[in-house]
Amino acid sequence: MPPRELLLIPGPTPVPDPVLAQVSRQPIGHRSQELSKVLHEVVADLKWLADTSNDVFVLTASGTGAMEAAIANTINPGDHVLSLICGVFGERWAKIAEAFGAKVERVNVQPGHCIEPEVLKKKLASDTGKSIKAVTITHNETSTGVINDLEKLAQLVSEHGALSIVDAVTSFGATALPIDKWKVDLLISGSQKAMMLPPGLSFVFVSPKAWEASTKCKNPRFYFDFAKQKKSIDADTTPFTPNVSLILALNASLKLIKEEGKEACYARHKKLRDTLRAGAKALGLKLLADESCASPSVTAILPPDNISVDAIRKELKDKFKITVADGQEDLKGKIFRISHMGYVYERDMLTVLAALKESIQALSK
Amino acid sequence: MPPRELLLIPGPTPVPDPVLAQVSRQPIGHRSQELSKVLHEVVADLKWLADTSNDVFVLTASGTGAMEAAIANTINPGDHVLSLICGVFGERWAKIAEAFGAKVERVNVQPGHCIEPEVLKKKLASDTGKSIKAVTITHNETSTGVINDLEKLAQLVSEHGALSIVDAVTSFGATALPIDKWKVDLLISGSQKAMMLPPGLSFVFVSPKAWEASTKCKNPRFYFDFAKQKKSIDADTTPFTPNVSLILALNASLKLIKEEGKEACYARHKKLRDTLRAGAKALGLKLLADESCASPSVTAILPPDNISVDAIRKELKDKFKITVADGQEDLKGKIFRISHMGYVYERDMLTVLAALKESIQALSK
Numbered sequence: 239m240p241p242r243e244l245l246l247i248p249g250p251t252p253v254p255d256p257v258l259a260q261v262s263r264q265p266i267g268h269r270s271q272e273l274s275k276v277l278h279e280v281v282a283d284l285k286w287l288a289d290t291s292n293d294v295f296v297l298t299a300s301g302t303g304a305m306e307a308a309i310a311n312t313i314n315p316g317d318h319v320l321s322l323i324c325g326v327f328g329e330r331w332a333k334i335a336e337a338f339g340a341k342v343e344r345v346n347v348q349p350g351h352c353i354e355p356e357v358l359k360k361k362l363a364s365d366t367g368k369s370i371k372a373v374t375i376t377h378n379e380t381s382t383g384v385i386n387d388l389e390k391l392a393q394l395v396s397e398h399g400a401l402s403i404v405d406a407v408t409s410f411g412a413t414a415l416p417i418d419k420w421k422v423d424l425l426i427s428g429s430q431k432a433m434m435l436p437p438g439l440s441f442v443f444v445s446p447k448a449w450e451a452s453t454k455c456k457n458p459r460f461y462f463d464f465a466k467q468k469k470s471i472d473a474d475t476t477p478f479t480p481n482v483s484l485i486l487a488l489n490a491s492l493k494l495i496k497e498e499g500k501e502a503c504y505a506r507h508k509k510l511r512d513t514l515r516a517g518a519k520a521l522g523l524k525l526l527a528d529e530s531c532a533s534p535s536v537t538a539i540l541p542p543d544n545i546s547v548d549a550i551r552k553e554l555k556d557k558f559k560i561t562v563a564d565g566q567e568d569l570k571g572k573i574f575r576i577s578h579m580g581y582v583y584e585r586d587m588l589t590v591l592a593a594l595k596e597s598i599q600a601l602s603k
Numbered sequence: 604m605p606p607r608e609l610l611l612i613p614g615p616t617p618v619p620d621p622v623l624a625q626v627s628r629q630p631i632g633h634r635s636q637e638l639s640k641v642l643h644e645v646v647a648d649l650k651w652l653a654d655t656s657n658d659v660f661v662l663t664a665s666g667t668g669a670m671e672a673a674i675a676n677t678i679n680p681g682d683h684v685l686s687l688i689c690g691v692f693g694e695r696w697a698k699i700a701e702a703f704g705a706k707v708e709r710v711n712v713q714p715g716h717c718i719e720p721e722v723l724k725k726k727l728a729s730d731t732g733k734s735i736k737a738v739t740i741t742h743n744e745t746s747t748g749v750i751n752d753l754e755k756l757a758q759l760v761s762e763h764g765a766l767s768i769v770d771a772v773t774s775f776g777a778t779a780l781p782i783d784k785w786k787v788d789l790l791i792s793g794s795q796k797a798m799m800l801p802p803g804l805s806f807v808f809v810s811p812k813a814w815e816a817s818t819k820c821k822n823p824r825f826y827f828d829f830a831k832q833k834k835s836i837d838a839d840t841t842p843f844t845p846n847v848s849l850i851l852a853l854n855a856s857l858k859l860i861k862e863e864g865k866e867a868c869y870a871r872h873k874k875l876r877d878t879l880r881a882g883a884k885a886l887g888l889k890l891l892a893d894e895s896c897a898s899p900s901v902t903a904i905l906p907p908d909n910i911s912v913d914a915i916r917k918e919l920k921d922k923f924k925i926t927v928a929d930g931q932e933d934l935k936g937k938i939f940r941i942s943h944m945g946y947v948y949e950r951d952m953l954t955v956l957a958a959l960k961e962s963i964q965a966l967s968k
Binding site for chain 2: 481
């Protein structure tokens with residue numbers, strides 16, 4: 239009998255039955271009326287979820303593809319880009335911008351810390367010549383379990399005049415993110431996180447200011463080209479064959495979020511985080527991120543002394559069929575990460591905490 | 604009751620149950636041992652299907668993404684690219700190459716015709732300065748139902764020394780395509796055609812010569828970067844979160860092709876084509892492509908005088924729940940296209956021919 243797994247990595251996340259039912263259908267035609275109708279609804283619901291009237295493009299690619307789309311369409315070679323980096327995914331923005339010829343200036347903080355708005359404020363204030371063209375921000379840093387104060391950061395960028403380019407892969411759907419109110423220019427997200435779909439689809443929200451930048455951008459692009467995306471989505475279609483199954487599924491998952499209610503959904507995520515953090519502390523475990531910037535989507539936990547991350551992950555997997563994530567890159571073997579985003583409930587947090595307690599006890603013997 | 608559809612457009616195509624069962628699973632971790640094992644098998648089976656020892660990368664993107672990957676990694680701005688164009692998808696190569704700064708020289712033929720190897724031979728012979736860096740070829744032109752003689756075309760390109768860059772989106776899995784024997788440098792394909800999966804995954808095969816070109820290519824790229832792909836796939840993983848569901852499904856579909864046998868699978872495609880062509884002719888219909896270059900994957904048919912393509916497609920859809928494709932761009936309303944690739948059988952051809960006969964009779968009244 240194949241084990242009934244509990245997947246608690248920060249994406250892919252568990253998929254609700256009504257969403258899986260859509261993925262399980264025979265594919266429909268990508269130029270069919272049915273898909274056009276669904277795309278129309280999906281676009282409206284994505285805008286509803288992000289409280290925005292900006293354009294949104296649905297890409298058949300994972301989140302990194304959407305990150306490339308944001309950069310390739312708006313950043314010119316030689317542009318000065320400021321990258322705010324709390325971890326692996328913040329660094330990814332910098333690497334992509336460099337791949338497209340930008341001169342990247344990095345602001346790095348220690349793992350587990352967020353970007354203090356005050357730091358950005360000083361940085362931007364010192365840019366009197368307005369050389370900074372764009373600031374890349376990771377709303378929720380998946381590698382460390384840290385959420386940044388996007389409202390304040392984006393506001394500062396807006397006042398300066400640069401473009402704000404935001405990775406919301408693990409925050410979109412898990413916490414409020416009103417794009418228009420917060421003046422976010424480019425915001426990307428993916429399917430396999432709080433949106434509760436399998437991986438393979440991503441989104442990019444584009445403000446009028448970002449759109450204007452794209453018309454002046456010389457970097458080569460085709461598959462991710464905003465102009466092609468806009469022309470098609472305005473006609474309820476896509477420029478290239480999309481993953482039709484995931485678009486149908488996205489329609490279903492957005493309806494589920496509507497049913498639960500945005501605020502209830504965000505409150506659930508915060509409650510799961512609080513339960514997990516309290517439980518981990520009660521087990522005597524240290525958390526990587528401080529309370530003040532603790533992610534509503536994923537929590538990074540340090541292993542007890544004398545027990546390795548590998549051993550804990552193996553015990554959870556072998557004995558309880560629970561998968562949690564290792565740390566990434568420099569944090570590999572130093573933390574383990576438990577996801578609480580998407581189709582996850584209080585019961586799952588109690589379960590993983592109980593299993594964690596048993597595992598630590600077994601490994602301490 | 605939702606209609607039981609018969610989808611006969613040239614992709615997406617019907618998906619066999621064992622493949623759909625994989626898509627229907629809860630997603631598994633993208634860094635799990637299970638996925639690594641499957642990726643390892645998938646790569647081996649893709650190479651088996653293409654009779655090649657070249658590298659193959661599995662991209663979470665549709666076929667156009669793989670086309671961009673081929674160009675972005677090997678063509679430098681200013682490079683002279685020769686594009687052999689039989690239709691919409693041949694033109695797409697030219698557009699992508701131009702987007703990446705190439706100087707594109709086009710060889711166009713009338714819709715329904717293939718590229719005569721003699722034409723390419725003369726073109727390449729006249730390039731005494733060896734200025735042509737690459738030749739783009741569409742193996743099977745989906746927009747017109749024409750297959751090119753890839754063996755001869757690629758051989759000529761190889762003798763000249765340029766890179767051959769081949770779109771095999773609707774030929775891979777439908778007809779033999781021995782990459783090493785035919786000396787094809789870059790070959791791309793997609794999931795939702797003869798590979799019998801939903802859309803959202805694509806493949807790119809890279810020869811040592813193409814790999815070397817990629818190391819000298821200055822065009823910016825990140826998501827589709829060959830170096831990142833190679834480093835990961837050599838370790839049985841992917842650089843970014845892939846569509847895990849479609850990779851599991853691909854594993855299943857490749858096993859089905861193995862079970863049927865490559866040659867039997869190709870023979871089935873040819874037989875379906877022959878049945879459909881003979882049946883259409885018996886109904887007094889004209890075919891766009893000549894016998895000599897008729898595609899094993901898709902057949903383009905002209906409507907009878909005084910009946911529009913729209914009317915035929917509507918009748919087939921409304922009365923029989925059969926979806927066939929319109930022509931594209933200049934051929935819109937001038938032809939309709941019936942797919943016979945992937946999970947399609949003799950019965951389906953008899954069905955669509957019978958329905959076509961009824962529809963034409965009804966519309967002729």
